[in-house]
Amino acid sequence: MAEETVQKVIYEHEGVFIHSSSDDDGIEQDLLVSGSLRIVDRDGEIIVEYRPLEDTVDPSNMLCAGKDSSSVMEWAQSPGDRSQQLLETQQSYETEWDMINAVSFKKRPCSNGEGSLNHTQERSRWAFTFSVCDLRSLTVKEEGWTFLLFKLKESSTSLPALHFHQGGSREFLDSLRKFALLSESPEDITCLLVSTPNKALSQSFENLLDDNNFGLVHKFRKDPYVTTLGSFSKVTNYIFDAFRGTEEQHQRPPEEVADLLGEVIPGLEINQQEEPGFEVITRIDLGTRPQVTRREPLSAEYWIKHQDAEGRMIRIPHLKQTIFKGGLCHAIRKEAWKFLLGYFPWNSTLEERKALQRNKTDEYFRMKLQWKSLSEEQEKRNSRLRDYRSLIEKDVNRTDRTNRFYEGIDNPSLVLLHDILMTYCMYDFDLGYVQGMSDLLSPILFVMENEVDAFWCFVSFMDQMHQNFEEPMQGVKTQLIQLSTLLRLLDLAFWNYLESQDSGYLYFCFRWLLIRFKRELSFQDVLRLWEVMWTGLPCQNFHLLICCAILDSEKQKIMEENYGFNEILKHINELSMKLDVEEILQKAEGICLQVRGCKDLPAPVSNILGFPTEVFISDLTESGPKSGPGPGPRPQQLQDACSSVQEHLRESSSHNGCKVAFIS
Amino acid sequence: MTTKTSLLKVILLGDGGVGKSSIMNRYVTNKFDAHLFHTIGVEFLNKDLEVDGHQVTLQIWDTAGQERFRSLRTPFYRGSDCCLLTFSVDDNQSFLNLGNWKKEFIYYADVKEPEKFPFVVLGNKLDVTERQVSTEEAQQWCKENGDYPYYETSAKDSTNVAIAFEEAVRRVLAMDERTDHLIPTDTVKLHRKPRSAATCCS
Numbered sequence: 110m111a112e113e114t115v116q117k118v119i120y121e122h123e124g125v126f127i128h129s130s131s132d133d134d135g136i137e138q139d140l141l142v143s144g145s146l147r148i149v150d151r152d153g154e155i156i157v158e159y160r161p162l163e164d165t166v167d168p169s170n171m172l173c174a175g176k177d178s179s180s181v182m183e184w185a186q187s188p189g190d191r192s193q194q195l196l197e198t199q200q201s202y203e204t205e206w207d208m209i210n211a212v213s214f215k216k217r218p219c220s221n222g223e224g225s226l227n228h229t230q231e232r233s234r235w236a237f238t239f240s241v242c243d244l245r246s247l248t249v250k251e252e253g254w255t256f257l258l259f260k261l262k263e264s265s266t267s268l269p270a271l272h273f274h275q276g277g278s279r280e281f282l283d284s285l286r287k288f289a290l291l292s293e294s295p296e297d298i299t300c301l302l303v304s305t306p307n308k309a310l311s312q313s314f315e316n317l318l319d320d321n322n323f324g325l326v327h328k329f330r331k332d333p334y335v336t337t338l339g340s341f342s343k344v345t346n347y348i349f350d351a352f353r354g355t356e357e358q359h360q361r362p363p364e365e366v367a368d369l370l371g372e373v374i375p376g377l378e379i380n381q382q383e384e385p386g387f388e389v390i391t392r393i394d395l396g397t398r399p400q401v402t403r404r405e406p407l408s409a410e411y412w413i414k415h416q417d418a419e420g421r422m423i424r425i426p427h428l429k430q431t432i433f434k435g436g437l438c439h440a441i442r443k444e445a446w447k448f449l450l451g452y453f454p455w456n457s458t459l460e461e462r463k464a465l466q467r468n469k470t471d472e473y474f475r476m477k478l479q480w481k482s483l484s485e486e487q488e489k490r491n492s493r494l495r496d497y498r499s500l501i502e503k504d505v506n507r508t509d510r511t512n513r514f515y516e517g518i519d520n521p522s523l524v525l526l527h528d529i530l531m532t533y534c535m536y537d538f539d540l541g542y543v544q545g546m547s548d549l550l551s552p553i554l555f556v557m558e559n560e561v562d563a564f565w566c567f568v569s570f571m572d573q574m575h576q577n578f579e580e581p582m583q584g585v586k587t588q589l590i591q592l593s594t595l596l597r598l599l600d601l602a603f604w605n606y607l608e609s610q611d612s613g614y615l616y617f618c619f620r621w622l623l624i625r626f627k628r629e630l631s632f633q634d635v636l637r638l639w640e641v642m643w644t645g646l647p648c649q650n651f652h653l654l655i656c657c658a659i660l661d662s663e664k665q666k667i668m669e670e671n672y673g674f675n676e677i678l679k680h681i682n683e684l685s686m687k688l689d690v691e692e693i694l695q696k697a698e699g700i701c702l703q704v705r706g707c708k709d710l711p712a713p714v715s716n717i718l719g720f721p722t723e724v725f726i727s728d729l730t731e732s733g734p735k736s737g738p739g740p741g742p743r744p745q746q747l748q749d750a751c752s753s754v755q756e757h758l759r760e761s762s763s764h765n766g767c768k769v770a771f772i773s
Numbered sequence: 774m775t776t777k778t779s780l781l782k783v784i785l786l787g788d789g790g791v792g793k794s795s796i797m798n799r800y801v802t803n804k805f806d807a808h809l810f811h812t813i814g815v816e817f818l819n820k821d822l823e824v825d826g827h828q829v830t831l832q833i834w835d836t837a838g839q840e841r842f843r844s845l846r847t848p849f850y851r852g853s854d855c856c857l858l859t860f861s862v863d864d865n866q867s868f869l870n871l872g873n874w875k876k877e878f879i880y881y882a883d884v885k886e887p888e889k890f891p892f893v894v895l896g897n898k899l900d901v902t903e904r905q906v907s908t909e910e911a912q913q914w915c916k917e918n919g920d921y922p923y924y925e926t927s928a929k930d931s932t933n934v935a936i937a938f939e940e941a942v943r944r945v946l947a948m949d950e951r952t953d954h955l956i957p958t959d960t961v962k963l964h965r966k967p968r969s970a971a972t973c974c975s
Contacts, residue, residue: 500839504789620813
């Protein structure tokens with residue numbers, strides 16, 4: 110297209126590679142993308158362009174080469190294949206995240222402007238281009254060969270590392286030096302800071318605002334319409350701060366911290382793109398929020414009325430609805446929680462449940478005996494178990510100790526807490542013990558007052574929460590992405606504010622999500638909240654709407670006080686024990702009804718909340734398996750995250766975010 | 774003297790259960806709760822103090838110590854002015870892990886000159902009777918690893934807690950003076966913006 114206009118190639122080199130599986134350490138080589146790197150002078154603007162070579166992109170090759178690099182799916186062409194692979198991909202969480210990693214830099218490259226979008230996106234996925242004056246620094250690393258890492262001025266964007274397996278890096282740097290001053294960073298000799306002299310206008314902005322803000326202003330100058338929509342709050346904040354003078358709003362560290370968190374939670378960058386078309390489209394009118402009333406807790410008599418002669422529970426949907434609306438009175442919790450958590454099947458008879466409990470008791474004590482019967486000598490040689498035990502002992506002593514049930518020295522409940530957690534290590538040795546699990550167990554043991562029942566109910570709860578505790582914290586990351594997606598689509602103004610304070614990835618909700626608000630509410634309120642959530646009503650991922658409800662209550666304060674990164678974290682942390690469960694539930698249900706009633710609900714929202722989405726996806730033939738309201742939170746969540754990310758990508762590619770330059 | 778206050782970010786690192794939160798709480802609120810919850814995620818508290826005529830707001834960051842939470846903990850290392858490496862004198866393993874914590878910090882905080890970075894080592898739980906780590910061992914480690922100041926603290930009975938934080942501040946200020954970034958002057962450090970102490974929340 111227009112890119113072949115007046116341009117002069119200053120440097121060109123083939124055999125420059127992107128390592129797809131990891132774009133910064135350069136060690137893994139599941140998939141090498143070979144391409145050519147050029148520096149061109151286009152109408153006076155110096156552009157760096159990377160484009161993959163056409164014939165290196167052979168999907169069948171990729172399938173073999175990158176067996177656990179899900180970049181595979183990005184390369185596959187046929188819709189059928191794609192969903193097939195998507196399914197396979199979802200078997201592995203790691204792969205899942207690889208995928209998100211891999212796709213995430215699709216939109217990271219910064220565009221040099223118009224005319225760069227084109228067909229063959231699958232190939233151009235790896236292509237990127239940026240203007241030299243957008244380059245902040247580049248880092249030169251050696252790993253037997255040279256590779257370069259680019260950092261653009263716009264801190265949220267980063268590019269895949271370029272590996273010069275066939276030389277040419279020095280020439281590249283030399284060519285670059287003709288147009289920009291490369292100076293060694295005083296802090297890191299491998300890092301070259303880039304400054305370009307010829308940008309009088311932007312320079313004046315730069316002087317006015319500090320360097321960090323420059324990227325935005327620069328972009329604003331280039332494409333005011335687009336930038337304004339995505340970053341209006343950012344601009345107002347900068348201006349506001351400029352007037353306010355020396356407040357500590359924009360220290361560098363929080364911004365750097367935010368950058369790093371963005372890398373830790375890679376999918377979120379997809380949300381953080383300031384991408385115009387998407388936001389215009391999804392600026393939806395949600396209508397008014399319906400008033401919702403809560404009801405009285407379900408009584409013991411009511412519960413018993415819902416059992417048939419043999420003890421089967423009847424009218425279960427109605428029962429669940431009642432529990433959702435009011436929770437349970439405490440007396441019935443011990444029994445009802447076993448059903449809600451899935452330890453007891455709803456349609457089991459009393460006899461069947463007794464038999465089940467007998468079996469489960471045997472099973473429990475078999476596992477308990479396993480760690481109980483280890484000799485000290487054996488344990489010395491089992492460092493994992495030893496570490497688990499040591500941490501369990503410490504954490505048991507600091508879990509809900511002000512609660513009557515756990516208070517005092519040598520409280521027998523502490524022993525039970527300890528033993529159940531140790532036995533859980535034998536039940537799921539891969540996971541073992543992770544901090545936060547004692548928080549999840551404590552209310553269950555409190556309600557059950559029985560070691561075996563508490564253990565199996567805990568196992569059921571952990572089935573839902575498992576991912577939260579797995580190695581790279583998948584569950585929480587997935588939920589943070591989903592929450593960010595919801596918030597952005599439901600409350601763009603607030604989301605933009607958070608984003609402008611480098612908090613768009615919502616890290617401050619980490620504790621809420623990891624242990625389902627356990628530390629945020631009083632003990633009694635936690636019991637209520639959990640039983641309500643365990644009904645699975647009124648929609649999938651209701652806990653994310655609870656997050657939205659709490660944030661909705663706090664947003665006025667956060668925005669009025671103009672809280673920055675640190676203050677937001679502190680404010681949210683300090684909400685602990687100040688929240689009212691009924692108020693939160695009421696609001697969250699209201700939001701659910703409001704969203705459900707919205708006609709033009711964006712597909713990602715529907716996906717996350719498990720609403721039907723046919724209308725929105727009918728044109729997207731290659732989409733993966735759709736999330737139904739089925740059980741099994743683990744795969745479900747992944748699927749949601751995955752499909753919502755895909756939606757974003759799809760939308761971003763169809764509206765071709767100004768930041769992505771697809772080269773033909 | 775000057776009315777300017779500088780903000781220093783200090784981070785507490787160490788194994789789970791060595792008493793990081795307790796040290797922070799003792800110092801900032803002067804309270805101790807043996808049954809305080811273990812930290813989930815990241816928290817921080819601010820504390821104003823004066824050291825050798827310098828007004829300082831310490832921003833003390835406290836993290837979850839378990840290995841599993843590393844990826845969500847380490848981003849907060851950025852911008853730290855000082856790191857308090859903490860172990861518990863009744864837990865040898867936590868002492869053995871000091872080196873790992875130091876490494877993790879240097880790597881993720883992206884410290885440019887690790888040998889010059891101000892670390893302070895705290896051996897906490899001095900109040901317990903059954904020690905597993907002797908004072909000499911700990912001092913030896915500090916000496917060999919960069920001549921770090923070492924304090925044996927007790928968050929429970931308040932021993933040495935304030936002194937340790939003040940020493941941390943001195944180390945940072947000394948660093949700044951060496952690198953010619955004097956704080957109590959009219960020079961404004963770009964990455965450490967002065968502000969009035971009144972805006973501080975604690």
